[in-house]
Amino acid sequence: MRDDSSRSWVALGRLLFGLGVALQAAEDFRDMEDAIEYAESAGVPAPNLLAPLASGMMLVGGLGTAFWRLPRVSTGAVATFLAVVTPTMHDFWNADSDDRSGERLAFFGNLAMFGAAVTFLREAYGGD
Numbered sequence: 001m002r003d004d005s006s007r008s009w010v011a012l013g014r015l016l017f018g019l020g021v022a023l024q025a026a027e028d029f030r031d032m033e034d035a036i037e038y039a040e041s042a043g044v045p046a047p048n049l050l051a052p053l054a055s056g057m058m059l060v061g062g063l064g065t066a067f068w069r070l071p072r073v074s075t076g077a078v079a080t081f082l083a084v085v086t087p088t089m090h091d092f093w094n095a096d097s098d099d100r101s102g103e104r105l106a107f108f109g110n111l112a113m114f115g116a117a118v119t120f121l122r123e124a125y126g127g128d
Contacts, residue, residue, distance in 0.1 A: 010123065011068070013116070014066060014068060014120055015066045015067075017065060017117075017120065018063060018064070018067070018074075018078075019062065019063075019066045021058055021061065021062030021065065021066075021113065022058070022061075022062030022066065024058065024062075025055045025056070025059035025062060026059060029052075029059070032052060035051045035055060038051075038089075039051040039054075039089070054081060057081055058077075058081055061074045061075070061077035061081065062078060064077075065078060065120055071123070071124035075120045075121040076121055076124075078117045079121050082113055086110040087107075090103045090104075090106040090107035090110060091103065091107075092104035092107050
């Protein structure tokens with residue numbers, strides 16, 4: 001059982017993580033043409049539909065995680081997004097040498113966020 005201090009730290013972590021995810025998604029909406037172009041270059045089918053849908057999922061999931069609303073759905077959405085996007089969109093091992101460093105950085109950044117999302121998803125299901 002967690003004490004009040006531990007719960008406060010976990011809540012702060014969720015808030016920071018969730019807002020970070022939501023703000024990243026908001027950036028995609030500000031420049032959706034680039035997000036669509038990037039998805040298209042990675043071979044995503046129907047990028048005009050899936051890029052905005054994915055950004056919307058991240059925006060809603062991030063806010064839900066930050067403010068702990070529908071936590072199973074919101075953290076599940078973020079974890080699912082990261083599980084799919086990380087190895088497919090940021091496959092640095094297949095990237096051109098000019099893009100490899102940036103894709104590697106994005107891959108490991110997403111991997112770290114995926115770890116946080118899984119941790120918060122476990123909490124949403126009542127884990128201690």
